[in-house]
Amino acid sequence: DSGVTQTPKHLITATGQRVTLRCSPRSGDLSVYWYQQSLDQGLQFLIQYYNGEERAKGNILERFSAQQFPDLHSELNLSSLELGDSALYFCASSVRDRGNTEAFFGQGTRLTVV
Amino acid sequence: AQTVTQSQPEMSVQEAETVTLSCTYDTSENNYYLFWYKQPPSRQMILVIRQEAYKQQNATENRFSVNFQKAAKSFSLKISDSQLGDTAMYFCAFMKPFTGNQFYFGTGTSLTVIP
Numbered sequence: 597d598s599g600v601t602q603t604p605k606h607l608i609t610a611t612g613q614r615v616t617l618r619c620s621p622r623s624g625d626l627s628v629y630w631y632q633q634s635l636d637q638g639l640q641f642l643i644q645y646y647n648g649e650e651r652a653k654g655n656i657l658e659r660f661s662a663q664q665f666p667d668l669h670s671e672l673n674l675s676s677l678e679l680g681d682s683a684l685y686f687c688a689s690s691v692r693d694r695g696n697t698e699a700f701f702g703q704g705t706r707l708t709v710v
Numbered sequence: 711a712q713t714v715t716q717s718q719p720e721m722s723v724q725e726a727e728t729v730t731l732s733c734t735y736d737t738s739e740n741n742y743y744l745f746w747y748k749q750p751p752s753r754q755m756i757l758v759i760r761q762e763a764y765k766q767q768n769a770t771e772n773r774f775s776v777n778f779q780k781a782a783k784s785f786s787l788k789i790s791d792s793q794l795g796d797t798a799m800y801f802c803a804f805m806k807p808f809t810g811n812q813f814y815f816g817t818g819t820s821l822t823v824i825p
Contacts, residue, residue, distance in 0.1 A: 598754070629812055638714070638801055638815030639755075652812060684753060688813075696811045697743060697762075701755035 602687050602702035614675040617705045621668055621689030628670040633684040645670055646693035677709045712737045714804050716816035723792045724824050731787045731819045733802030743805045744785045750798040792823045
C-alpha cells in the first residue's frame with residue numbers, strides 16, 4: 597500500500613458528461629501529480645500541484661482541470677467527455693515540489709466513456 | 711524534451727531464467743533519475759529499482775539489477791531467477807528532480823513468465 601488513495605476505482609459515464617476524480621496523497625506529502633494512461637501507452641503527465649498551487653502542466657486538455665484543497669487532497673475534473681478520454685488516471689504524491697527522488701502512486705481510477 | 715523509448719512491446723521468459731528489458735532515453739540534462747516500475751494486473755505502479763545518474767555504480771535490488779550506460783543513454787533491467795509473480799507490464803521512467811519533478815514514461819514492455 598503506497599498510502600495514496602484514489603476514488604472511485606472505476607467510473608463509467610457517457611460522452612458529454614463531466615466527472616471528478618479524487619486523490620488523497622500520502623500523509624506529509626505536499627505535491628500531487630496527475631497522469632493519464634491510455635490503452636497500450638505509458639503514463640502521460642497532466643498536471644502537478646504543490647501545497648494548493650499549480651506547479652507544472654503537461655499534456656492536459658482544456659476540458660480538464662484540477663485543484664488541490666487546503667487538506668491537500670486533489671481533484672481532477674474532466675468535462676465534455678469523449679470516447680478517447682477512456683483511460684486509467686493515476687495520482688502520485690511526493691514530499692516537495694522540487695528535489696524529490698521518488699513519488700508514490702495510487703491504484704488509479706479506470707474511466708470508461710461510452 | 712525528454713523521451714523514453716522501450717523497443718520491446720512484449721517479452722517472455724521461462725521460470726527461473728534471466729531476462730533483460732531495454733530502455734533508452736534522450737535528455738540534455740546531467741542530473742536526473744531513472745526508474746523501472748512494474749504494473750501487474752492489479753494496475754498498481756510498483757517501484758522496482760531506481761538509478762541516480764551521477765552514480766556510476768549500477769543499482770541492484772535482490773533479483774533486479776540495471777545496466778546504466780550514461781553516455782549511450784541506455785538503462786536496461788535484468789531480472790534473474792524469473793518468477794511467475796514477475797509477470798507484468800514494466801515501464802522505464804525518467805525524472806529530473808530539480809527542473810520539474812514529473813516522470814516521463816516509456817510505452818512499456820509486457821513480460822510473461824512461463825512456468
